[in-house]
Amino acid sequence: MCEHQRPSHRIGTCCLLCLLLLLLFTCQRVKADVSIDDLRLSFHPSPNVQRDTNVTIKCHASVSRSSGFSSPQYAFSIKKDNKELHRTLSTSNTYDYPIEAARVSDSGSYQCFLSIEGKSRSSEREKLKVTGTHKAVIRVDRSSIQEGDEVTVTCAAPGERGSFIFFFYVDNKEVRNNESSSEEYSVQLRLKHSGPNNLTCDYTIRLFSESVPSAISRQAIVVVREIDISVLLTISPSMTIIEADNFSVSCMVNSPNKSESVLLIKGSNILSTGKGKTDYGQTAGTGHSGEYMCKVEINGVFKIDKKMLTVKELFSRPTLTSSPPEAFEGDFIRLSCQSTNVSLESIRKEIKYSIFKDGNRRSINNENGQMTARAGPSADGNYTCLAEAKLISKESPVIVIRSKVLASKPEIxxxxxxxxxxxxxxxxxxxxxLPIKYTLFEDDKVVYEKTVHHPREEALFATSISRKEHIHKFLCRAQNSPRVHVSSQPLKAFVVEPLGKPLLTTLPVPDNVEEGSELILICNVPSGTPPITFKWYWDSSSSKAHLHTSTVNANSSYHTIQWMERMDSGEYFCEAVNPANNVKSDPVTIHVKLASWKKVLIGAIFLLVVIALILVFIVRCRAKRGKREAATELSVKPASPKSDDSLAVNMGLDTPFLNKVGVDIVPSVWTDRQSSSDSSSDRSRAPSHNGPDVEYTEVVHPQPLDPARVPLKKGTDTVYSELQTAPLDPSEHVDNGTVEYAELNHDLPEPVD
Incomplete structure (x- = not known):
């Protein structure tokens, strides 16, 4: 920006920018370098002072600031009971607020507030208490007034400030109170009592949280002069008269002008009114007895005169009576009407009586207040009687006749x-x-008594019996008349006997239950009233089940299980239920045995196996014995190799094996001679592998030739061998599949050349 201007202008502009930046930086430093460390409020000379003391409220601040910083502006404010009293600016860290001639209204809670450069702080709340009030001052505008006039009364709190409540008293009784912010207040009072009246006042100063009362003022006496006016009440012919006499009441005002309004009052009723005078007259009745008042009101002041009039009864109010007081249907009722108090004996014979039923005069059997009737529905109603004499009539109170109904035969x-x-x-x-008295008897002995007074009330008697036949010993009696009572029939009711503990039995017995058999569970109770509900249950280690429920009119029942299984083993029990109780039997444990036919079959199989094993054992034993005997016979004479081979072949064994076991094979021939073709056929057969083959071989053992011996007699040794051949495995023992039977016959035929 500075580069496009002339050099002098650029230098001035840059210097101005630097100065602005410096001022901004300085302001930021000042704002950040001021701290209000503390702010305190105190009262001098003390926070508790008497009235008229000069009190100074001091606000002292402790402020920290950076070096070179000029004195800040301190903005102080003071609040009393949260309302601001004063605000000021100061260069000092202390501010004094004076309260000259402190008053009770200056009492309260004060707090000081300080603000510097946007930072603020408040002091703790401190309380100032000022005690002492000025005594209230009372003033009246007149010390004497006439009855009915008003007097102005002023109550003042001289030198006090604040909010006031002024109280006014007449003869120490508060008659008025009013609020005001001014130190005095005036009211208009009308004094009711004639003569001297003592007037006083006081006030209360209202503070933020309390009120401070003042001392009561001195007395101001105001004399009230009575108004020169009066009223006069007169009753004629006298203040005690008799019914039917005429009387009059007069009310008169005694005043100079006699123009005041006068009232004649009896009780709360205004009988008559008039200007200066009023009269009232009537034929006397008992209702005219009482207090009469004559009243005049002038400027709020009342003048009254009272007198009492007594009217005696010519005859008293009649009374209607019935005899007997309570009558049952069919009884005779006598009604009588009579006035018991008559002022004049001459009047007694002039009184006439009439009886009314439900507002209608009864003409039948009604003679001067006397009548008879037979109790019943036609005689029931509301009865009154009327007495009349000298144009005066009086009615008796109502009596209600309700014929009673005798209690009927009770039901039990x-x-x-x-x-x-x-x-x-x-x-x-x-x-x-009602009321009906009920009595419960047991064997002619009174057990309970109860009187029923209300229609919804019941005659209930609690008892118990231990035997069924005792239920018929109860009967009850009802009575609502002192002369008559009726009794019920003996009690008839169904009696339930509690159940005894049931017994569960089984057919067959628990130890004889087999598979496939039928099991009958019989549940029996020794005692109890049917119908009885029987329930059967089964309980095993793994499950529980409800089997059956049956309700019978007997003391026992049963449940049949058609087919028992081994899994049906477990505990069985039954439960019996009737309206009295429910009971359970002891459990019966059932172990279902194996079926008999299964036992027989298993026994037969076992026996067959044993027999087979025995037979096998016998056969093996015989085979071994025959083999030993045959070996013994064969070893008597050496056999030719050819014979050995032939025997081995016929036996299905190898010759080396027979030699190994020490058996000498000798030539043998069949007992029955066979053709050469059969022999060659038999020899050509190989051992079958499909089943055992049995061969019978007759072996002829030649006798050894001993020259020293005599030639042998004719005979033969015959050896029968039964060979059961089985397929041979070269790897197995050669004797594994062979069973031999050998029979030696020592009567062999002689050898044949």
Whole structure:
């Protein structure tokens, strides 16, 4: 910006900008370098002073500022009870606010406020208390007035300031109070009492949180002069008269002009009014007895005169009576009407009486206040009687005749179920006029009594029995007349006997329950009233189930399970329920056994297995014994290799194996001679691998030739061998699949060449 101007102008402009920046920087420093450290408020000479003391409120501030900073402007303000009193600017850190000749109204809570360069602070609240008030001063404009005139009364609080409440008293009784901000207040009072009246006043100064009363003023006496006026009340012929006599009441004003309005009053009724005088007259009745008042009002002042008039009864109000006081249907009722108090005996015979029923005169059996009637619905109603003499009539109070209905034969019943040895309620009920007295008997002995007074009330008696037949021992009696009572029939009710503990039995017995069999669960209770509900339950270690429910009119019932399984094992129990109670049986444990046919089958299988094992054992034993005997016989004479090979072939065994076990194979021939073709066929057969083959071989053992011995007798040794051949595996033992049976016959035929 400065580059486009002339050099002199550029220098001036730059200097001006620098000066503005410097001033701005200085202002920022000043604003930031002022701190109000503390602000305190105090009262001098003291915070508690007497009236008329000069008090100074001091505000002292402690302010910190940077060096070279000029004296700031201190903005002080003072508040009293949150209302600002004064505001000022000062260059000093202390401000004094004077209160000259302090008054009670200056008492309160003061606080000082300070503001410097946008920063502010307030002091703590301090209280100033000023005690002492000026005694109230009373003034009246007149010391003597006439009755009915007003007097001006002024009450002043000289030298006081603030808000006031002024109180005015007449003969120490407060008659007026008013608020004012002025130190005095005037009112207009009308004094009611004639003669001297003592007037006083006082005031209260209202502060922020309290009120301070002043001392009461001296007395100001105002004399009230009575008005020269009076009233006169007269009653003629006298103030005590008899009914039917004429009387008059006169009210008169005694004043110079006699133009005042006068009132004749009896009770709250104005009988007559007039100017200066008024009269009232009537034929006397009992209602005319009482106080009569004559009244005149002048300028708010009342003048009165009172007199009492007494009117005696010519005859008293009649009374209607009935005999007997309470009558039951069919009884005779006698009604009588009579006035008991008659002023003049000569009048007694002149009085006429009439009886009314429901407002209508009864003409039948009605003779001068006497009548008879038979109790019943036609005689029921409201009755009054009327007495008349010398144009005066008086009516008796109303009596109500309601013929009573005798209590009917009561009905006896039970309120709820009857359970042995438990409380139950017996109800007695009868129709008739209330109140009815009910009495409960048991075996002609009074058990309970109760009187029913209201239609909704019931005659209930609590009792209990221990045996069923005792229920018929109860009866009740109803009575609403002292002469007559009626009794009910003996009580009839269904009695419920509680159930005894049930017993659960089973068919068959718990130890004989087999699979597939039928189980009958029988639940029986030793005692109890049917109908009874029986319930059966099954409980095992893993589950629980409700099996069946049956309601019967008997003491036992049963439930059948058609097919028992092993899983049905567990505990079984039953529950019996009737209106009296519910009971449970002890549990019965059932273990379902294996079925008999399964046992027989398992036994048969086991027996067959045992027999088979025995047979196998016997066969093996015999085979081993025959093999040993055959080996013994064969070893008597050495056999030719050819014979050994032939036997080995016939037996299906290798010759080396037989030699290894020490068996000598000798030539043998079949007992039955076979053709060469059969022999070659048999020898050509190989052992079958499809099943065991049995071969029978007859072996002829030649006798050894001993020259020393005698030639052998004719005979043969026959060896029968039964060979059961099985397929042979070269890797297995050669004797694994062979069973041999050998029979030696020592009576062999002689060898044949």
């Amino acid at each position: 019943s039970v309120k709820d179920k009857v359970i042995l040895d438990r409380p139950f309620q017996i109800q007695c009920k009868s129709n008739g006029t």
